[in-house]
Amino acid sequence: MNQHALEDVDVIDLGQIYNGAYGSLMLSYLGADVTKVEPPFGEPLRSRVADGDGEPPELVMLNSTKAGITLNLKAERGKELFKDLVRDADVLVENFAPGTMEEFGLGYETLSEINPELIYAHGSGFGEDGPKSDRLAMDLIVQAESGVMDVTGRPDDPPTKTGIAPGDFLGGIHLAAGVLAALYQRARTGEGQFVEASMQDAVYPSLMSQLANYYDDADVPSRTGNRHSSLAKAPYNAYEADDGYVAILCTSDDHWRALCEAIDREDLRDDDRFATNVDRVERMETVDAAIEEWTRTRTRDEIETTLSAAGVPCGSVQSVKEVIHDPHLEEREMVVEIDHPTEGEIRVPGTPIRLSESAKPDIEPAPRKGEDNDEIYRERLGLSEDEIERLRSDGVI
Amino acid sequence: MNQHALEDVDVIDLGQIYNGAYGSLMLSYLGADVTKVEPPFGEPLRSRVADGDGEPPELVMLNSTKAGITLNLKAERGKELFKDLVRDADVLVENFAPGTMEEFGLGYETLSEINPELIYAHGSGFGEDGPKSDRLAMDLIVQAESGVMDVTGRPDDPPTKTGIAPGDFLGGIHLAAGVLAALYQRARTGEGQFVEASMQDAVYPSLMSQLANYYDDADVPSRTGNRHSSLAKAPYNAYEADDGYVAILCTSDDHWRALCEAIDREDLRDDDRFATNVDRVERMETVDAAIEEWTRTRTRDEIETTLSAAGVPCGSVQSVKEVIHDPHLEEREMVVEIDHPTEGEIRVPGTPIRLSESAKPDIEPAPRKGEDNDEIYRERLGLSEDEIERLRSDGVI
Numbered sequence: 161m162n163q164h165a166l167e168d169v170d171v172i173d174l175g176q177i178y179n180g181a182y183g184s185l186m187l188s189y190l191g192a193d194v195t196k197v198e199p200p201f202g203e204p205l206r207s208r209v210a211d212g213d214g215e216p217p218e219l220v221m222l223n224s225t226k227a228g229i230t231l232n233l234k235a236e237r238g239k240e241l242f243k244d245l246v247r248d249a250d251v252l253v254e255n256f257a258p259g260t261m262e263e264f265g266l267g268y269e270t271l272s273e274i275n276p277e278l279i280y281a282h283g284s285g286f287g288e289d290g291p292k293s294d295r296l297a298m299d300l301i302v303q304a305e306s307g308v309m310d311v312t313g314r315p316d317d318p319p320t321k322t323g324i325a326p327g328d329f330l331g332g333i334h335l336a337a338g339v340l341a342a343l344y345q346r347a348r349t350g351e352g353q354f355v356e357a358s359m360q361d362a363v364y365p366s367l368m369s370q371l372a373n374y375y376d377d378a379d380v381p382s383r384t385g386n387r388h389s390s391l392a393k394a395p396y397n398a399y400e401a402d403d404g405y406v407a408i409l410c411t412s413d414d415h416w417r418a419l420c421e422a423i424d425r426e427d428l429r430d431d432d433r434f435a436t437n438v439d440r441v442e443r444m445e446t447v448d449a450a451i452e453e454w455t456r457t458r459t460r461d462e463i464e465t466t467l468s469a470a471g472v473p474c475g476s477v478q479s480v481k482e483v484i485h486d487p488h489l490e491e492r493e494m495v496v497e498i499d500h501p502t503e504g505e506i507r508v509p510g511t512p513i514r515l516s517e518s519a520k521p522d523i524e525p526a527p528r529k530g531e532d533n534d535e536i537y538r539e540r541l542g543l544s545e546d547e548i549e550r551l552r553s554d555g556v557i
Numbered sequence: 558m559n560q561h562a563l564e565d566v567d568v569i570d571l572g573q574i575y576n577g578a579y580g581s582l583m584l585s586y587l588g589a590d591v592t593k594v595e596p597p598f599g600e601p602l603r604s605r606v607a608d609g610d611g612e613p614p615e616l617v618m619l620n621s622t623k624a625g626i627t628l629n630l631k632a633e634r635g636k637e638l639f640k641d642l643v644r645d646a647d648v649l650v651e652n653f654a655p656g657t658m659e660e661f662g663l664g665y666e667t668l669s670e671i672n673p674e675l676i677y678a679h680g681s682g683f684g685e686d687g688p689k690s691d692r693l694a695m696d697l698i699v700q701a702e703s704g705v706m707d708v709t710g711r712p713d714d715p716p717t718k719t720g721i722a723p724g725d726f727l728g729g730i731h732l733a734a735g736v737l738a739a740l741y742q743r744a745r746t747g748e749g750q751f752v753e754a755s756m757q758d759a760v761y762p763s764l765m766s767q768l769a770n771y772y773d774d775a776d777v778p779s780r781t782g783n784r785h786s787s788l789a790k791a792p793y794n795a796y797e798a799d800d801g802y803v804a805i806l807c808t809s810d811d812h813w814r815a816l817c818e819a820i821d822r823e824d825l826r827d828d829d830r831f832a833t834n835v836d837r838v839e840r841m842e843t844v845d846a847a848i849e850e851w852t853r854t855r856t857r858d859e860i861e862t863t864l865s866a867a868g869v870p871c872g873s874v875q876s877v878k879e880v881i882h883d884p885h886l887e888e889r890e891m892v893v894e895i896d897h898p899t900e901g902e903i904r905v906p907g908t909p910i911r912l913s914e915s916a917k918p919d920i921e922p923a924p925r926k927g928e929d930n931d932e933i934y935r936e937r938l939g940l941s942e943d944e945i946e947r948l949r950s951d952g953v954i
Contacts, residue, residue, distance in 0.1 A: 163742075163746075164742075165738040165739060165741060165742040166738065166741070166742075167742075167745070178765055182762060186734065190738050216769065216773075217768065217769040217771075217772035217773060218765055218766070218768075218769040221762075221765065221768060221769070222762075222765070286885060287889055287911075288911075289888065289889060290884075290885040290886075290888040290889045291884060291885050291888065292885040293885075295865065295870075295872070296868075296870040297870075297872075298806060298808065298870055300783075300793065300795075300804050300806055300872075301804055301806070301870055301871065301872035302872070303804070304795065304802070304803070304804035304872040304873060304874045304875065305872040305873065305875055305880075305883075306875070306880060307875055307876065307877050307879075307880040308719065308720065308721055309783070309795060309802070309804070309874045310720075310874055310875060310876050310877060310880075311719075311720025311721065311877060312709060312717065312718075312719045312720045312721075313710065313711075313714075313717060314710075314714065314717070317710075317711065317714070318783075318795065318797070318802060319783075319795060319801075319802050319874045320709065320710060320711070320717065320782060320783060321709075321782075321783050321795070321804075322705065322708075322709045322719035322720075322721070322723075323705065323707075323708025323709045323719075323764075323766070323767060323779075323780065323781075323786060324705055324708065324709075324719070324723060324760065324763040324764055325763055325765060325766060326719075326721060326723055326727075326763060328763070328765075329727065329762055329763035329765075330723075330726065330727060330730065330763075330909075331909075333727065333730050333731055333734060333759075334730055334909045334910050335910075336734055337583065337730060337733055337734040337737055337910055338910040338911065338912060340734055340737035340738050340740075340741060341562040341563065341587050341737050341910065341912060341915070342562060342912055342915075343737075343741050344562060344563070344737060344740050344741045344744065345560075345561075345562040345563075345564075345912070345914070345915060347741065347744045348564070349560075349914075351914065353912055353913045353914035353915070354912075354913035354914075355910075355911065355912055355913070356911045357909050357910055357911065358889075358909065360885070360886070360891075361886070361889065361891045361907075361908075361909035362730075362909040363721065364880070364886065364891055364892070364906055364909070365579060365582075365618075365619075365726055365906045365909070366721040366722055366723060366725070366726035366727075367720075367721055367877065367880065368575055368615055368618065368619070368721075368722060368725075368726075369615070369720075369722060370720060370721075370877045371614065371615075371618060371877065371881065372613065372614040372615040372618070373877070374614075374877055374878060374881060375614035375900070375903055376613075376614060382720075382876060382877060383720065384720075385717060385718075386697075386706070386715075386716075386717060386718050389720060396697065398697075398701065398706060398715065398716060398718070400715070404716075405701070405706070405715060405716050406701070407697050407698055407700070407701035407706070407718075409695060409697055409698070411695065468692065471693075473692075473693040473694075473695055473698055474698065475692070475694075475697075475698035475699070475701040475702040476701060476702065477701045477706045477707055477716045478701065478702055478703070478704055478707060479704065479707050479779060480704050480707060480708060480764060480767045480768065480770070480771055480779060481771060482704075483702075483703060483704040483707075483761070483764065484768065484771060486702075487687075487688060488683060488687040488688050488689040488690075488757070489687075489757070489758070489761065491686065491687040491688065492684055492686060492687045492755075492758065494757075494758045494761055495761070503772070506772055507768075509761055509762045510758075511758075512727075512728075512731045512754050512755065512758035512759040512761070512762075513731050513732075513734055513735040513738065513752075513754055514684075514685075514735065514752065514753045514754065515735060515738060515739055515742070515750055515751075515752055516750045516751035516752070517742070517746075517748065517750035517751075518738070518739075518742060518750070
């Protein structure tokens, strides 16, 4: 159990901001050696702190366990060094706008000639081809184009984004999955390939309930607040508690009867007008009002304890602060507190991918900008101290 | 290029509803042979159509290209047959509530004794351990517990779910990635392992902007509508058009100046009070009003055409119907129209994972319930017609 799934896999990581960086983080947590390569002025995330040189929490959270070097891909000497790095790498991850690597003269065709075993992974907003492939794509744009905004919010609200970044993270993990599939294929064929995953593509399947509504000709508004997306289940909502909200839903009539007993509404349990889900959907307002009458005077904890004991599906609406300190996520090491040189104590994500026979990630703080320049340029590329110093003064690294 | 990444990988798929079924769909699209195993009365999704025997669109969309058999895992003979199936399988995927397979006597320990090379993948709401592991976990519950609801909606709204199912799909693709990592590791070690991915874990990193706000001590509301999650960028919003909404944002001052020119507001471009992002954030209401004054009288198409030509990041808020028929997704074969035996013409998702040297999925309609019983029980398990008939009449298949 001391080995990792991706033992000896060497990843060059041009991933930046969220999308690419998350894909390579997952590879890193699976045991790959990931070297994050930033321009000398730092990847875009660093500009979120005043001097452009620092460690914003996003960067710290998405780059744990990676090594970090700087390299100017616009300089001729920088391009040469990059090719040297790629020459014996297994994987390259990047999420620049489509065409950027070709502009650097470092596109897939060039790099695959240098290293035919290279797995080259490109994450983007809209992918390599198709009429929207040139579009600038931040998560908000992808949320608009992919339908996420259309289906989020209350019926009378305008379309609403979701606070999470589904494009970046669904895109990033699909890209990592593509790399893993290509590694598996390469173990058989000995050949590398080009891998891509776009944010819009990756979000599409998650619209499943609304895709189904479309084919069911379901006559429901595109946005249903916290109610079921086709208004086909009751109870199903977030109910106000004394100290916040609790999500409660019933997927069976047994759940409903158990809920009625838990909230002391045996009268509803025995009322034929509420016996089946179809009945309850017809009287959704009454159902929701009855539940909220009970929840409103109780804390989320009381509600959760009572309903969980009764076997009714429920969950507190947790604040971000509560999620970061969720004892469940702590116990599972999905949040791990590290001591970062500049950020101090900060909780970074662990890995959602758990393998019983692969060692857990040994989470190290994200590299400071260029932290591993000396080591990697000296030991991996065999440069002398003098050469490294010259690269530094020439602005190549 | 006629081969698939997962050539010769054999997957037994107990995945149901969204989470597990999506994970195994991705494996199927990568070329694995996936056999969907349902109870004789069908997986839960089938109950969404009246006779419980049918093909709701969700099932059709998440089970393309799989084979389908029925098997009663509660019957002794069913357990035996299941063990026979697993004996020479590579992967088992399931997303039952934790403990269910152990109740069937078919837990990982039992199955890994029968087949030490088996990769056993379990998808769940909250994972195998930790205080919440026993919780019933539908996507809404996970959205509550993981913070998605807290960060979605306008500041004055209650916490709001997102219309997509982030728990199911982020969980499902992380599970598939775990399987791929385990396959790669097995190619080296020859041994299988237990893989898990929970929905809450998988959602956690996608809360990145809010996790960062927490550490930045950013004094912003937890919900910011369509504005930037830390109210740190302007313009950044969904603006009303004549026929809907368009998302527009500027990540640089160049974007801002280009936008001002495109909307004929050179006065704003030249106004020092709006020169930098910090300035514009201070005057966010004015900025948003100026843009919306222009967008409101134009169609989404006009706005997109004008702003894209000016190099300003933007995207129409598309309805679900528009997304399903998006020419971009069509050209990329991310939506593929198939002719399904009972559903007729229906558009199913393609794969977000693109590999240049692995054949594209050859998308076949999802199996009807038990469609491949005869073939698989006869050819794979060597049963006679009589035996298969008896299994059928005994309710085992």
